[in-house]
Amino acid sequence: YSDTLRLPSLPRLDWQQELTQAISRNELELHYQPRYILSTREIVAVEAFLRWPHKIRGLVPTSEFLPIAELSGLSVQLGRWVLRRACRDLASLAERGFPTMRVSVNVGRQYLSAESLAEDVTSAAREAGIEPSHLDLEITEQMLSTGRSGLAALHQLRGQGVRVLIDDFGTGYVSLGKLRSSPLDGIMIDR
Numbered sequence: 069y070s071d072t073l074r075l076p077s078l079p080r081l082d083w084q085q086e087l088t089q090a091i092s093r094n095e096l097e098l099h100y101q102p103r104y105i106l107s108t109r110e111i112v113a114v115e116a117f118l119r120w121p122h123k124i125r126g127l128v129p130t131s132e133f134l135p136i137a138e139l140s141g142l143s144v145q146l147g148r149w150v151l152r153r154a155c156r157d158l159a160s161l162a163e164r165g166f167p168t169m170r171v172s173v174n175v176g177r178q179y180l181s182a183e184s185l186a187e188d189v190t191s192a193a194r195e196a197g198i199e200p201s202h203l204d205l206e207i208t209e210q211m212l213s214t215g216r217s218g219l220a221a222l223h224q225l226r227g228q229g230v231r232v233l234i235d236d237f238g239t240g241y242v243s244l245g246k247l248r249s250s251p252l253d254g255i256m257i258d259r
Contacts, residue, residue: 084140086122087133091142091149096120098153103172113170113204114161116154118146138178147179148188155196155203162198172204174235177211180218186225201229204253209234212250222251 090096100114120128137143151173158171179185193200205225211218212234222232234247237255 083133083136084142087120087137087140087142087146090120090122091145096149096153098150098157100157100171111166111169113172115172115206116150116157116174118150118174134176138176141178143176143178144182144184147176147182148192150174151188152192152195155192155198158202159196159198168202170202170204170231172206172233174206175211177208180207180211180221183221185218186221189225189230190228199229200225204231204233206233206235206256208236212246219251226251226253 097119098116099119100116102111103113103115104110105112118130118134120130120133122128134143134146137146154171154173158169161169175185182188189203189205190200193203205222207222226232231253232251233253234255237257
């Protein structure tokens, strides 16, 4: 045994502990990007983007902390936080005069596979006082090949009016047959 064997894992463990604390202390933020109807310039939806303003490291890119969340099993907890926060923010927008606004939330692979996804979505919407039909869940093409439980949850949520979109379409290799049989409402084409 040598102390040097632990060195590569220490930064990851530090990140994991700090991310756990950031979630529990509500130190994360959602930033929103509007989606417009070009012909009318009307904002019809906003897409939520997770940000972590770290006290010491500044704004931590998601590319740095999402892989740690996935490796450490925090991605489901992180997904719940994003979902609840987005629903609360949407309720706030409705109070400010945007009652038909929709919000899009990215769903990670682990969260899609979690048995609690459908209940979490319903619960977050209910707690915020919004209709689930104002939510869009974004998944990737590769996630269409996830287990049956994830696709079953998406079918169940579509029954409540939740829209399911493929984000960054064109970056994966999903067949047209798979697209046709999947619970999808739209695609967002990658640049």
